[in-house]
Structure formats: C-alpha cells, structure tokens
Amino acid sequence: MSAIPRPKLEMEPVSYGDVDAMLEIEERVFPFPWTRGNFVDSLASGYSAWGCRLAGQLVGYFVLMTALDESHLLNLSVAQAHQGVGVGASLLGQSMFVARRSGATSLLLEVRPSNTRALALYEYFGFATIGVRRGYYPAASGREDALVMRKLLAARLA
Numbered sequence: 001m002s003a004i005p006r007p008k009l010e011m012e013p014v015s016y017g018d019v020d021a022m023l024e025i026e027e028r029v030f031p032f033p034w035t036r037g038n039f040v041d042s043l044a045s046g047y048s049a050w051g052c053r054l055a056g057q058l059v060g061y062f063v064l065m066t067a068l069d070e071s072h073l074l075n076l077s078v079a080q081a082h083q084g085v086g087v088g089a090s091l092l093g094q095s096m097f098v099a100r101r102s103g104a105t106s107l108l109l110e111v112r113p114s115n116t117r118a119l120a121l122y123e124y125f126g127f128a129t130i131g132v133r134r135g136y137y138p139a140a141s142g143r144e145d146a147l148v149m150r151k152l153l154a155a156r157l158a
Contacts, residue, residue, distance in 0.1 A: 009087065011094050014051040014061055016043055021058040022051070025079045032138045034075060039063075042074065048098050052078075052091050060087045062095045071099035073109040076118075088121050096125075100153050107153060110146035112137055119147070127151045 014022065019039045026033040043049055048064040060078035064071055073095055078087045099107045110133060111118050127149040136146035 009059075009090055010053040011050055011090065012053065014043075014049045014058075016040065018051055018058060018061070019043075022061050022077075025058070025060070025077050026075075029077055029080055029083075031140065038075075047074070048095075048102070050091070050094055050098065052087055052094075054082065054087075060091050062091050064095050064098055066099060066102040066104050069103055069105045071095075071102065071104035071107045073107060076109075083117070088118075089125075092121060092125055096151065096153060105153055107151045109149050110136060111149060112144050113147055114144065122149050122151075125151065 019036060022039055023033075023036055026039075039049075042063045042065075045065075048066065050062055050064075051058050052060040058079075059082040060076075062076040063074045065074055066072075073092075076088065076091055076095065078091070096107055107127075109122065109127070111122060113119070128151070129147050130150045131148040133146040133148060135143035137144040
C-alpha cells in the first residue's frame with residue numbers, strides 16, 4: 001500500500017491583499033457574511049488575522065482580538081470544499097497559539113446553535129458554553145441566539 005502525499009497546509013498572517021479571497025469564502029459559507037469593511041477595519045485595528053493556504057490558495061482564515069488577558073475569536077471560516085478535513089481544526093489550534101502568545105489566558109467566541117459542525121469542533125477542543133446572547137445573529141426568520149463559549153488557555157508562551 002503506497003501513501004499518497006497530501007499537500008501541506010500553510011498558516012500565515014493575512015494582509016489587505018487577502019481581503020478579496022476572504023470575502024469570497026465568507027460570502028459562500030455564511031448566509032449573513034462579514035462585509036469588506038469588517039475585514040478592512042479588523043486589519044486596520046491590528047487584530048490578529050491568519051489564513052490557511054493549501055497549494056498557495058487561501059482555504060480558511062480567522063480573526064482574533066486580544067485585550068489584556070483575554071482573546072475573542074471574531075471569525076473563523078473555511079471554504080466549503082475544504083470543510084471536514086482538518087482545516088478548521090488547524091485554524092482553531094493556531095488561534096489558541098496566537099492568543100496564548102499574546103498573553104491571553106482564555107479564548108471566547110460566539111456560535112450559532114444551528115451551526116452544529118462548529119459546535120462539535122469547539123467542544124472537541126474543550127470550549128464550554130458559558131452563556132447565551134439572545135437575538136445576537138440575523139437569521140432568515142428574525143434573529144438567532146448565540147452561544148458564548150470559552151476555553152481556558154495554558155500559561156502565556158514565551
């Protein structure tokens with residue numbers, strides 16, 4: 001039995017030049033996507049934004065805001081064709097590394113209860129639901145709640 005080599009996932013910070021690719025992924029995977037302005041403002045504010053590339057193509061990204069000892073995962077998205085194969089797990093792992101490196105001792109996020117794939121990923125990584133934000137997300141028939149989840153992180157990385 002021979003092993004078929006798989007292309008290596010590459011993780012790197014994203015820049016303004018990546019906004020179009022991020023927006024394309026965002027608009028294909030979310031019914032209420034972030035706007036170009038959301039991405040540009042996040043980069044201009046100095047938030048950590050990382051992309052995952054496969055053979056040079058952006059296949060996913062995350063945006064992370066850190067203040068003092070807490071980070072907030074604002075967005076994590078994976079192109080539809082690359083979901084379910086570890087890209088999201090790689091991005092989530094990288095977000096936790098970046099948060100710890102920035103001095104965070106916890107990582108917060110919001111997720112739709114209807115996003116069962118994301119919920120399963122976050123729970124697998126040890127995130128726990130700590131609250132609910134009522135009517136947080138726009139939805140086709142009004143608003144949808146958000147589950148607030150938190151993961152306690154190991155001590156700061158040097």
